[in-house]
Amino acid sequence: MTHPPFVDYQAVLDQIHAEVQPLLGRGRVADYIPELAKVRGDQFGMAVVTLDGTVYSCGDARTPFSIQSVSKLFALTLAFQCVGDALWERVGREPSGSAFNSLVQLETEQGKPRNPFINAGALIITDVLCTRFVNPETALVEFVRRLSGNATLQYDDRVAKSELATGFRNRAMANFMRSFGNLVNPVDDVIDAYCRHCAIRMDSVDLARAVAFLANGGVNPWTGETIVDASSAKRLSALMLTCGTYDAAGDFAYRVGIPCKSGVGGGIVGHIPDVLGVCVWSPELEPSGNSMAGSHALERFTTLTGQSLF
Amino acid sequence: MTHPPFVDYQAVLDQIHAEVQPLLGRGRVADYIPELAKVRGDQFGMAVVTLDGTVYSCGDARTPFSIQSVSKLFALTLAFQCVGDALWERVGREPSGSAFNSLVQLETEQGKPRNPFINAGALIITDVLCTRFVNPETALVEFVRRLSGNATLQYDDRVAKSELATGFRNRAMANFMRSFGNLVNPVDDVIDAYCRHCAIRMDSVDLARAVAFLANGGVNPWTGETIVDASSAKRLSALMLTCGTYDAAGDFAYRVGIPCKSGVGGGIVGHIPDVLGVCVWSPELEPSGNSMAGSHALERFTTLTGQSLF
Amino acid sequence: MTHPPFVDYQAVLDQIHAEVQPLLGRGRVADYIPELAKVRGDQFGMAVVTLDGTVYSCGDARTPFSIQSVSKLFALTLAFQCVGDALWERVGREPSGSAFNSLVQLETEQGKPRNPFINAGALIITDVLCTRFVNPETALVEFVRRLSGNATLQYDDRVAKSELATGFRNRAMANFMRSFGNLVNPVDDVIDAYCRHCAIRMDSVDLARAVAFLANGGVNPWTGETIVDASSAKRLSALMLTCGTYDAAGDFAYRVGIPCKSGVGGGIVGHIPDVLGVCVWSPELEPSGNSMAGSHALERFTTLTGQSLF
Amino acid sequence: MTHPPFVDYQAVLDQIHAEVQPLLGRGRVADYIPELAKVRGDQFGMAVVTLDGTVYSCGDARTPFSIQSVSKLFALTLAFQCVGDALWERVGREPSGSAFNSLVQLETEQGKPRNPFINAGALIITDVLCTRFVNPETALVEFVRRLSGNATLQYDDRVAKSELATGFRNRAMANFMRSFGNLVNPVDDVIDAYCRHCAIRMDSVDLARAVAFLANGGVNPWTGETIVDASSAKRLSALMLTCGTYDAAGDFAYRVGIPCKSGVGGGIVGHIPDVLGVCVWSPELEPSGNSMAGSHALERFTTLTGQSLF
The missing domain is CATH 3.40.710.10 (DD-peptidase/beta-lactamase superfamily)
Incomplete structure (x- = not known):
């Protein structure tokens, strides 16, 4: 370079x-x-x-x-702060080779998502945050405020609710990973936190x-x-x-x-x-x-x- | 950096x-x-x-x-010299998400390999060289001689023959891509050149x-x-x-x-x-x-x- | 014969x-x-x-x-009584070629299960019953009573609750099909009715x-x-x-x-x-x-x- | 009935x-x-x-x-006469759930075709006949003559040659199964016999x-x-x-x-x-x-x- x-x-x-x-x-x-x-x-x-x-x-x-999946980067960083390399026992580091919301690889690979940037992986990351923080979405908002230096950042409740009302595929993934034991918090809690941190503006x-x-x-x-x-x-x-x-x-x-x-x-x-x-x-x-x-x-x-x- | x-x-x-x-x-x-x-x-x-x-x-x-798949880098470079960006119509640039010798993605994606570094992609690259050169393996050996500055490099005939005698999976891939029209030279010629350039020492x-x-x-x-x-x-x-x-x-x-x-x-x-x-x-x-x-x-x-x- | x-x-x-x-x-x-x-x-x-x-x-x-998936036969018959051949717009009639609880084919085939006897198909059948009956599990129990001539048949509440507490994979499927628009009732209602009719004794x-x-x-x-x-x-x-x-x-x-x-x-x-x-x-x-x-x-x-x- | x-x-x-x-x-x-x-x-x-x-x-x-895949029924019967139930070690008896010429399941299931009526399975059947008969296509023609009572039946050489010249996908399958060791005769011999028996008129x-x-x-x-x-x-x-x-x-x-x-x-x-x-x-x-x-x-x-x- x-x-x-x-x-x-x-x-x-x-x-x-x-x-x-x-x-x-x-x-x-x-x-x-x-x-x-x-x-x-x-x-x-x-x-x-x-x-x-x-x-x-x-x-x-x-x-x-609405930053949507860009929030996955901050969520990953925060989860990595919490648990370090133990994170990689629950989520991989490989490109997925399939669509960001595919369930096929989850089935083949026993509920372990390919990486933290596809939806399934970000749900595992969110599950880590749900275990660590009482209000994971607040923790993430505060983290992003510190990183950006803008203390007024907030998530958009209407966007979060809009996704909550329609996010059946994310619920499918979360339940699927829960069936493999790779997601431990109640599915509704994880989905809730996930939709909120995606809705940060x-x-x-x-x-x-x-x-x-x-x-x-x-x-x-x-x-x-x-x-x-x-x-x-x-x-x-x-x-x-x-x-x-x-x-x-x-x-x-x-x-x-x-x-x-x-x-x-x-x-x-x-x-x-x-x-x-x-x-x-x-x-x-x-x-x-x-x-x-x-x-x-x-x-x-x-x-x-x-x-x-x- | x-x-x-x-x-x-x-x-x-x-x-x-x-x-x-x-x-x-x-x-x-x-x-x-x-x-x-x-x-x-x-x-x-x-x-x-x-x-x-x-x-x-x-x-x-x-x-x-035996450099084996390392040759795919040199073959890709030589093929890129020959046809430039037209190459990407026949082979993708994405990680495959599956094993280097998998045929599954080829079926889903109509005979277009994910990238030039998996076997299927390297066979397409070799097919390009077969079209361009009368002796593609000689052309590649000469190319690598110039890059390394070692004019004595050669491929190992026993290794090439050993792979030729057992490479049924590569033949499967080549025939499969030929069935989709994405490989144009006779399968035996492509496999032959492929095994030889993998066998460079x-x-x-x-x-x-x-x-x-x-x-x-x-x-x-x-x-x-x-x-x-x-x-x-x-x-x-x-x-x-x-x-x-x-x-x-x-x-x-x-x-x-x-x-x-x-x-x-x-x-x-x-x-x-x-x-x-x-x-x-x-x-x-x-x-x-x-x-x-x-x-x-x-x-x-x-x-x-x-x-x-x- | x-x-x-x-x-x-x-x-x-x-x-x-x-x-x-x-x-x-x-x-x-x-x-x-x-x-x-x-x-x-x-x-x-x-x-x-x-x-x-x-x-x-x-x-x-x-x-x-516990009759479990045998109930799928009776549920199918009852749903067929309700909607006839219109049923086949929402569920296929082909062997699945994969495990009874696989989600892979659902993804490939846009949320339409292969047949009514795999779990995904039976969830669609149950969804049909949920639309037609206020208490679909009661309707099914009564149907099976008439077929068998035993008016005392009942489902086992403990088995139903046991499956309800652990059926994350079925919830994954139901949410997945809902994301494709092929399941119309609330997922919890469908899963509830499904677990009950599987639990008939x-x-x-x-x-x-x-x-x-x-x-x-x-x-x-x-x-x-x-x-x-x-x-x-x-x-x-x-x-x-x-x-x-x-x-x-x-x-x-x-x-x-x-x-x-x-x-x-x-x-x-x-x-x-x-x-x-x-x-x-x-x-x-x-x-x-x-x-x-x-x-x-x-x-x-x-x-x-x-x-x-x- | x-x-x-x-x-x-x-x-x-x-x-x-x-x-x-x-x-x-x-x-x-x-x-x-x-x-x-x-x-x-x-x-x-x-x-x-x-x-x-x-x-x-x-x-x-x-x-x-041209009877084409109908010949698979006669080829299966003849192969079953030759080796009996040992046949099922090399080919399954389940519906495939995917296209008749798909290679995906072959990869997942290690080169064992789902059943003898998809192309991959029929190639295994033909491989059995190639092992048993010097001229498998002649043996099959004679078999069908006896079954039908028509001693003049023959295969159509032009159709056989037409398929031979274009059957890259069947060659892909045969090589693929050979790579798993489930096909034992030379691929060209098996493809040749296969195309001939499909070409019976x-x-x-x-x-x-x-x-x-x-x-x-x-x-x-x-x-x-x-x-x-x-x-x-x-x-x-x-x-x-x-x-x-x-x-x-x-x-x-x-x-x-x-x-x-x-x-x-x-x-x-x-x-x-x-x-x-x-x-x-x-x-x-x-x-x-x-x-x-x-x-x-x-x-x-x-x-x-x-x-x-x-």
Whole structure:
């Protein structure tokens, strides 16, 4: 990896903002959670935060959105703080090779999800948090507040309830894993906490700030607090790269080349080790579940800056 | 990624060499190809080549071995030179989520293999080479000679014949893909070329040299020849990271954190962008098909040097 | 099919009773429902009822047991009475080719179970009953009382509660099918009714009497009531033959050759068209989930009587 | 089963012949073997042979066609004559639950096909014949000549060659099973014999005569020769019922209710135990691979005659 002496991030963001315009308004917003379907599709925002705290942004970077599966990254980190490597006895670290909400592999592999970023894996993570915290969703909100430095963050109750009313597939998974003994808390409690932490609302700037600890060797750059040790920060980043963008992680690594985690709300967070955190948001999705304009923007970002892992 | 001002690679290799001794003689050598089963299991060699050409090595680093699936990396690069991105119409870029020789996904996905590093994908790559070259195995041997700077490299005819006599599963795959129209040359020709390029014999030093072009932005550091452009070098490296170590790629990225490609002969090649090429060899395998001592050695290497992607 | 002028059914049952003795006490009683695990394993009973009402029996033929999946036959018949062929839009008529509680095929086939005799299919059947009846389990108990002529039949509340407390896999299936829109009542209601009708207690004589309507062209031989028309009786019998004995239906048809439905309580009901109803019970199961001594007894029965479909 | 005192089979066939007219010319002829695609689609013939040798027929009942998978029934019978129940160590007796040419289950179940009527199973059967006979296809042709009483039967070399040139999927299966050690002869020999016996040409009258031994307790009614014992005849018939009509066997048993074996040439043979053999032919297929008009005709046949197993 070459560190160019100077990158004009603002110019890069402005160029990307202009380039993605033709992509907006042509895709589909996630509609499996009714509340999410109400979001206007043609929005786009992007934010970069370097480790010295400088923020660069464009478009709708200050519009809050439902972070959805991006919360899986924070939930994983918090669960990892709680139980460390014992976590890997209950959830794997391999790409799944199938859809994020598939039950097939769970059956073949006796209720152990492939990784913490597919729904089944995130339910196990949530189960860990339910065991550790009386109010796991509050614990997670507070954790994300500290990471982003924004003490006003909250989850959106309507979105949580909307998903609770329709999330039969997640209930199927949770019951299935419970039947294998890999989920221990009452299914309703786990689903409840899961839907709440997926419903956290954040904007792109806050998310870029919240992910920066991974670029900073596991240390929250805004507080100096060690979130995870440096080795674990590297390892969580590796997991993002191989598993963070649904069933398109291989393609994403190929095209973008930095660790990312996406959500069906249209957000994608990523980071470049030792350099920056980044977040892009645009609600219209590719069939893979990743933001269409967001994926393109990140590909352009690593190309224009010449910065990627490889 | 931090570039430490100085890493004493030789000391690191010597330490690793000492550390792996207790692992040797406890695993299983690949036996599905009868010729391979004859290799003594407790051997271990490792070599590092920095981009200035300095070679560091330990143990059996100059003992030649059958590179087997490591050849898939060179075959992919050569096929990519031939047809470029058109390659991805016939083979995907996603981790497979199943065993390297599984036919299940081929059936679900209509004969298009998940990636070029599983057997089915490598057969498609070989098919591309069969279309382009009269003697694809000769073309590949010559390509690897140029990459490594060793003009005496050759494939081992006995190993090739041994695999030819027993490779019914590869024949099954090739016929299966032919039934979907995704393989176009006669099955026997493709299998023949495939077995030959898997049977190339190289030692760890030569392999560390041969992979260095990927660390060097696509340019062969020993000749100055552009093998692939810089962007493609990054992308092939991303593919190694997500798909290069069989069904343990996620775990490998988590533990080792650099792009690698392994083979059942016990070899693993890898590289650190802008810094070095590396190869480790030890014939005893983990259930995943990766070298047991080799995997451990690479994990120690990135830990001890503090160098990885993340 | 030849109708032998005279078969001494009592002699046949006595011979079978003697023959199965060495099989008893060697298998495993179902233990996934804790209440069921308490049943003594070495019991065996068998009953034959010819269409004139004559009863032949041996062993523990008057010991009541938990009919479990045998109830799927009665539930299907009752649901078929309610909605007729419209039923087949929601559940298929094909052998599943996989375990009775697998979720894999449900995913591939968009929430439509393969047949009404696997758990997923029986949940759809129960959903139909939940829509039609305020108290579906009461409706089913009354239906079975009429079929058997025993007005005292009841379900066992402890068994139902035992399954309710542990049936996470059935809840997984029900939620999964609900996510596809193929299950319409609240999951808890469906599971509740399902566990209750599986927990009906009957003895072998009553079950042999209850299945006799299928041998009698759809007409309850004890009351003259038409349960289903003659064509439907044939068709339900065909379904029993191809799908009635879990994933061993092919083997069962091969060895036994009459339509049967088995349950993990160890009961198996069957019939010979125009001739008789039969029930055998022995709690120890084969890996397929069918009663071990019961399967053997039915094979001997069709051999010794010379009566089968073929 | 009721044996009506008299059925006017000719009237039944004439009525069916009239009824199926609107179905003809609307379906698709099999085209995966180029030679088969040349057959005119709107043909229809049907023949019934009672055990006293009386022949009833209608339409194109004397037009020869390619029997294709119907040959699997004769090949199985011949292989069963050779090795008896030892056969079931190499091939199962369960419905497959997946497409007739799927490789998925082979992988899960270690190269043992589900039943002898899917392609993989028929290749194992052919492998048995290759071991037993120097010219397996000649042995099978002679066997079918004896069963039908037509000494002029032959296989169609053009059809055999057409399938040989395109049968990559069958080659994939054969190599796959060879990799598991469940196929022992050279793959090319097995494929060769398989394509030849699928290419036997027969007309509906000859096929109805050839299947009659199964209705006659295993004894060839035209010669008195015992083909298989009575118990085996029943068992092979059970196998036809549960597995004989591709992935629609459950539906077929439900609608038609007699043991049948179909082929993509459009032929379906069946029998009613103790009564008759039947064959219907019409080249246009349902998506399941069974003849469209043929399936309908058999459903009407069992309804109009009141004769079925159940």
